[in-house]
Amino acid sequence: MALRMWASSTANALKLSSSVSKSQLSPSLDASPQGLKYANSHEWVKHEGSVATIGITDHAQDHLGEVVFVELPEENGSVSKEKSFGAVESVKATSEILSPISGEVIEVNKKLTEAPGLINSSPYEDGWMIKVKPSNPSELESLMGSKEYTKFCEEEDAAH
Amino acid sequence: MSVKRVGLPLMNVVKLRGTPILQQLLLEERLLRSSSANWCIVNDGTNLPNIVMGLSGKPCELVELEPVIRDQVPVIKRFTGGGTVIVDENTLFVSLICNRNDVPDVQPYPRSVMAWSGSLYSQVFNGIGDFQLRENDYVFGDRKFGGNAQSITRNRWIHHTSFLWDYSESNMAYLKLPSRVPQYRLERDHTDFVCRMKDYIERAGFIEKTIKAVGTQFMLKELSFDEIDDSCREHLETTRLLTLDELKETLAKTTQNESIAQAV
Numbered sequence: 036m037a038l039r040m041w042a043s044s045t046a047n048a049l050k051l052s053s054s055v056s057k058s059q060l061s062p063s064l065d066a067s068p069q070g071l072k073y074a075n076s077h078e079w080v081k082h083e084g085s086v087a088t089i090g091i092t093d094h095a096q097d098h099l100g101e102v103v104f105v106e107l108p109e110e111n112g113s114v115s116k117e118k119s120f121g122a123v124e125s126v127k128a129t130s131e132i133l134s135p136i137s138g139e140v141i142e143v144n145k146k147l148t149e150a151p152g153l154i155n156s157s158p159y160e161d162g163w164m165i166k167v168k169p170s171n172p173s174e175l176e177s178l179m180g181s182k183e184y185t186k187f188c189e190e191e192d193a194a195h
Numbered sequence: 196m197s198v199k200r201v202g203l204p205l206m207n208v209v210k211l212r213g214t215p216i217l218q219q220l221l222l223e224e225r226l227l228r229s230s231s232a233n234w235c236i237v238n239d240g241t242n243l244p245n246i247v248m249g250l251s252g253k254p255c256e257l258v259e260l261e262p263v264i265r266d267q268v269p270v271i272k273r274f275t276g277g278g279t280v281i282v283d284e285n286t287l288f289v290s291l292i293c294n295r296n297d298v299p300d301v302q303p304y305p306r307s308v309m310a311w312s313g314s315l316y317s318q319v320f321n322g323i324g325d326f327q328l329r330e331n332d333y334v335f336g337d338r339k340f341g342g343n344a345q346s347i348t349r350n351r352w353i354h355h356t357s358f359l360w361d362y363s364e365s366n367m368a369y370l371k372l373p374s375r376v377p378q379y380r381l382e383r384d385h386t387d388f389v390c391r392m393k394d395y396i397e398r399a400g401f402i403e404k405t406i407k408a409v410g411t412q413f414m415l416k417e418l419s420f421d422e423i424d425d426s427c428r429e430h431l432e433t434t435r436l437l438t439l440d441e442l443k444e445t446l447a448k449t450t451q452n453e454s455i456a457q458a459v
Contacts, residue, residue, distance in 0.1 A: 098302065098304040099304060103375075104251035104276075106250070117349075119431070122250070125276070127278075127344050127345055128275070128276045129249075129250050129276045130304075130346075131348050131349065195300060195307070
């Protein structure tokens with residue numbers, strides 16, 4: 036059973052309305068950060084040595100709306116490429132999160148228990164979700180780079 | 196067959212009546228996760244009063260635990276997001292499970308799916324009672340009669356709605372006022388915030404119009420409950436009935452915490 040990380044909407048939770056645009060966030064979040072790899076399901080991976088950190092992108096958080104709850108896996112569990120490892124709840128909806136790579140979960144972001152809004156306010160930093168020891172680092176090669184992902188998001192939005 | 200219907204994606208329509216809500220939700224979760232078809236599930240009332248919370252719901256915050264335990268009202272946690280409802284034979288349910296590729300104009304995100312559903316029900320309630328989608332609720336004017344919830348997976352999503360055909364004040368008393376309420380509610384108490392759908396539309400007529408509206412976007416095929424393929428059950432199942440022991444334990448902890456808070 037996945038670790039249930041309950042969120043409480045505290046007065047300090049960042050209240051981002053659906054009208055908050057990327058330009059109102061930190062300038063570093065305006066474009067997809069360099070140095071990360073991206074899945075077409077809108078998760079990002081930061082690979083540093085033997086550890087890969089995973090979260091959802093600014094594009095994803097913006098489209099999801101205010102995140103009020105996060106469900107993440109247990110530490111020492113495993114994740115598989117393109118398989119669900121958890122869910123976020125926002126605006127009456129639960130949305131599954133897919134892992135961009137396979138591996139062992141070595142750390143889970145416990146701050147998201149009390150502050151799920153970190154996913155909205157800091158999707159690439161404080162809003163990270165899990166850290167994984169990749170079991171097949173070559174899986175990273177099939178992911179998109181920053182420019183490719185930015186273009187992917189633009190095309191996806193333009194199509195709707 | 197009219198020309199406009201050629202090329203429409205298929206949607207299976209299942210009409211239920213009085214099906215227990217737990218059974219309905221388990222079916223929906225299975226169809227979302229294990230089926231590749233589109234589904235429209237209509238349940239014309241459930242059999243017994245049940246409390247249904249969203250995925251992140253906490254009983255101590257949402258439910259009056261003492262009377263719920265005393266009266267043994269079942270409490271279910273469902274797989275979709277959203278708030279808490281108490282449902283019974285006067286609650287109508289419509290659930291739409293879609294492949295994202297079959298609804299290509301709808302992005303698989305909550306607001307996009309909600310807008311699509313609002314548009315669909317605008318056809319159903321055309322000319323009736325100033326219907327609109329308001330924040331995430333279906334309202335007549337500023338009074339809620341339909342609550343929505345969703346679950347979104349990579350390639351599919353479900354949007355399901357509970358409609359207040361009628362309701363009993365005594366059942367509503369099992370629920371607490373949630374901490375998170377829509378802005379348009381303002382300070383209104385429950386009786387001023389909700390309305391009864393039966394005051395606006397005929398029950399059978401609503402179901403018929405809903406299916407007809409769905410039929411403007413899909414080719415419909417009606418199936419009975421028994422015709423649903425249930426061979427694939429290897430999916431994550433998160434919908435569950437909370438046990439009486441869980442509820443009692445929650446009540447005990449809540450009472451203890453309150454005592455400590457008062458002592459301090």
